[in-house]
Amino acid sequence: MRINFKKAVAPVMAIAMSWSAAAGNEPVLGKDMYRLSDTTVIRLAGVEVNAGRNRVFSRAGRVVEEVKADELRKMPVESTDALLRLLPGVDIRQRGTGSTQADISIRGGSFDQVLVLVNGINVTDPQTGHHNLNLPVDLNDLQSVEVLQGAASRRYGSQAFSGALNFITGPDEKNNLKVALTTGAFDTRSQQLSFSAGKKIRNYTSLGHYSSDGHRINTDYDISNVYNRTVWKTKRSGTFDAQFSRQYKSFGANGFYGLAYPNQFEHTRTRLSSLNWDKQYGQLYLQGSLYRRRHYDRFELYRDFQGAPATYTQHNYHKTTVNGGEINARLTTAIGQFTAGLDVRNDHIYSTKLGRPVEGKLPKNTDERRRDIRYAYEAERALTNGYAGYTGSVGPVFVSAGLSLSHTGDYGLKHHYGADLSYFFTNELSAYVSANSSSRLPTFTDLYYSDPIRKSNPDLRPETAQTYEGGVAYGEKNLGIKAGFFTRFGQNIIDWIKYPTETLWQSENLTAITTQGIYMSAEYLPDAGPFTRLSVSYQLMNADKKADGFDSKYALDYLKHQLTGRVQHSIVKNVGASWTLLIKDRAGAYADFATGAPTEYKPHCLLSTRVSWSLKRIQIYADANNLLNDSYVDFGGLPMPGFHLLAGVKWQLRR
Numbered sequence: 001m002r003i004n005f006k007k008a009v010a011p012v013m014a015i016a017m018s019w020s021a022a023a024g025n026e027p028v029l030g031k032d033m034y035r036l037s038d039t040t041v042i043r044l045a046g047v048e049v050n051a052g053r054n055r056v057f058s059r060a061g062r063v064v065e066e067v068k069a070d071e072l073r074k075m076p077v078e079s080t081d082a083l084l085r086l087l088p089g090v091d092i093r094q095r096g097t098g099s100t101q102a103d104i105s106i107r108g109g110s111f112d113q114v115l116v117l118v119n120g121i122n123v124t125d126p127q128t129g130h131h132n133l134n135l136p137v138d139l140n141d142l143q144s145v146e147v148l149q150g151a152a153s154r155r156y157g158s159q160a161f162s163g164a165l166n167f168i169t170g171p172d173e174k175n176n177l178k179v180a181l182t183t184g185a186f187d188t189r190s191q192q193l194s195f196s197a198g199k200k201i202r203n204y205t206s207l208g209h210y211s212s213d214g215h216r217i218n219t220d221y222d223i224s225n226v227y228n229r230t231v232w233k234t235k236r237s238g239t240f241d242a243q244f245s246r247q248y249k250s251f252g253a254n255g256f257y258g259l260a261y262p263n264q265f266e267h268t269r270t271r272l273s274s275l276n277w278d279k280q281y282g283q284l285y286l287q288g289s290l291y292r293r294r295h296y297d298r299f300e301l302y303r304d305f306q307g308a309p310a311t312y313t314q315h316n317y318h319k320t321t322v323n324g325g326e327i328n329a330r331l332t333t334a335i336g337q338f339t340a341g342l343d344v345r346n347d348h349i350y351s352t353k354l355g356r357p358v359e360g361k362l363p364k365n366t367d368e369r370r371r372d373i374r375y376a377y378e379a380e381r382a383l384t385n386g387y388a389g390y391t392g393s394v395g396p397v398f399v400s401a402g403l404s405l406s407h408t409g410d411y412g413l414k415h416h417y418g419a420d421l422s423y424f425f426t427n428e429l430s431a432y433v434s435a436n437s438s439s440r441l442p443t444f445t446d447l448y449y450s451d452p453i454r455k456s457n458p459d460l461r462p463e464t465a466q467t468y469e470g471g472v473a474y475g476e477k478n479l480g481i482k483a484g485f486f487t488r489f490g491q492n493i494i495d496w497i498k499y500p501t502e503t504l505w506q507s508e509n510l511t512a513i514t515t516q517g518i519y520m521s522a523e524y525l526p527d528a529g530p531f532t533r534l535s536v537s538y539q540l541m542n543a544d545k546k547a548d549g550f551d552s553k554y555a556l557d558y559l560k561h562q563l564t565g566r567v568q569h570s571i572v573k574n575v576g577a578s579w580t581l582l583i584k585d586r587a588g589a590y591a592d593f594a595t596g597a598p599t600e601y602k603p604h605c606l607l608s609t610r611v612s613w614s615l616k617r618i619q620i621y622a623d624a625n626n627l628l629n630d631s632y633v634d635f636g637g638l639p640m641p642g643f644h645l646l647a648g649v650k651w652q653l654r655r
Contacts, residue, residue, distance in 0.1 A: 084145070171198075217262070243274050285330040344385075486519075577612075
């Protein structure tokens with residue numbers, strides 16, 4: 001069946017006012033028209049509601065990509081950042097391998113403009129977006145990953161500027177024991193053990209360790225994860241959901257934060273704990289949660305002081321603590337669903353570098369190497385966000401609209417609004433439009449970080465933006481197609497810039513920036529034959545970012561072109577292959593390490609495959625990465641690995 005997209009979208013012009021996920025963790029959706037999915041839905045008064053509590057993003061009039069466990073296990077990826085870079089519209093800028101350090105952006109936004117959730121809990125780092133993917137969660141823990149493209153501030157306040165991620169973990173439905181082992185190039189090794197058990201009280205626990213010598217000097221890493229999630233369902237009191245996790249990460253950071261310093265090193269510790277409760281009272285659904293995230297960071301400009309000048313006397317130490325809670329309500333009526341909620345959050349940092357001078361006695365840092373060092377600076381802010389929304393349908397028209405009010409002590413009261421509208425021509429063909437506003441608070445690094453080559457700006461203002469998008473989608477049993485466009489009008493965008501007459505990079509609010517893009521994708525799941533999945537996606541972006549008179553460190557380096565393709569097929573019985581293709585062409589330039597001259601990013605092509613032998617309980621696989629041995633950089637002049645091999649085995653007690 002041929003679809004005339006121009007003809008289909010012509011009758012649809014709409015206005016908007018926001019994304020309204022069903023209160024808390026249950027999303028409201030029109031139809032899952034953006035990808036083929038086996039997500040269970042139930043129909044209530046003309047509104048379809050996702051039955052999975054942890055899926056938090058509304059699909060009404062929005063582009064939401066979701067990768068599920070069965071799918072990601074077949075892909076040639078060994079880390080969460082490697083997985084994310086294959087998703088349409090997502091830009092992962094890796095500085096090293098194995099999730100050591102990677103920045104995530106969506107639709108040309110910066111790495112500080114993406115909201116990150118774990119089972120619906122906000123884990124976004126207020127110190128810097130460099131730590132947003134410091135997740136104490138293993139790839140094998142994931143049941144699925146959701147990616148929302150576009151603003152989400154109307155639900156989450158001053159957090160989700162250009163997009164959002166939600167990582168969904170176990171427990172499995174049945175009692176199970178899993179073991180995963182990997183080895184390969186650069187002396188890469190990983191071991192992971194996990195198990196699910198219980199009936200009324202379901203528990204999931206995983207232990208993981210990952211290490212490598214690195215693909216070049218001083219890019220070694222050592223990572224340990226401990227994760228636990230417990231779900232207790234009661235008839236009278238509702239469902240209680242608790243998670244606790246810890247991560248220890250040490251890695252050589254050769255040139256990660258400046259090519260002039262090849263001997264950098266970083267050690268981080270991350271703790272996450274949360275408790276969620278939800279219960280259905282007839283047509284009223286209530287949900288609440290409490291959470292705490294603590295993150296320790298020791299940054300060494302000179303690893304173990306090797307080659308350090310006499311003026312370099314101590315490393316940088318940071319301790320960031322986030323405490324938060326939320327309460328949400330959803331009421332289902334004959335005319336639609338009404339949602340309301342309140343989120344509160346407190347961000348605090350002790351540091352040897354960031355913030356204002358500590359008043360009174362200086363607190364000790366807890367680093368096992370230097371307990372004699374005391375934090376001399378601190379910063380703190382309280383965030384409050386209240387929101388309300390409506391979702392409903394009239395015939396073929398589905399609408400979701402909402403408004404939020406956010407308050408922060410330093411910046412006062414801000415509002416975010418938006419609306420999403422979908423029109424179903426048939427059960428298979430639909431069109432959608434949306435309009436949403438968003439904002440983003442400066443990070444503590446934006447406000448306070450200074451060193452010999454950088455100077456911060458404590459007077460930065462929040463970023464703001466208005467995003468408009470529209471598109472069409474076609475979906476049937478085996479085929480899904482979508483195409484659309486978006487425009488984001490940004491104001492006061494924050495970036496680190498350097499003027500030719502200056503030696504320092506400084507954080508500044510740039511002038512207004514407009515980002516535009518088009519996207520299209522298709523996915524086909526054949527019923528028979530050797531091929532089981534065929535998919536392709538393309539995104540084109542352009543931004544009117546004027547860099548006349550200065551160099552930009554981050555904001556100008558967006559992806560102009562992004563092409564992804566995936567093919568899965570069988571070879572012989574129980575043996576199959578999964579191929580991934582990623583072509584990226586990045587705007588912007590970086591300073592060449594040898595000459596200091598501006599060097600434009602070059603397009604690169606990454607072709608990888610996983611060949612796997614799968615039986616009932618065991619999977620043996622081999623990954624061939626960067627088959628074309630393409631030389632490329634994701635950020636600055638940091639070279640990424642060429643062709644390399646990994647192999648692994650995964651065993652589970654029950655399938």
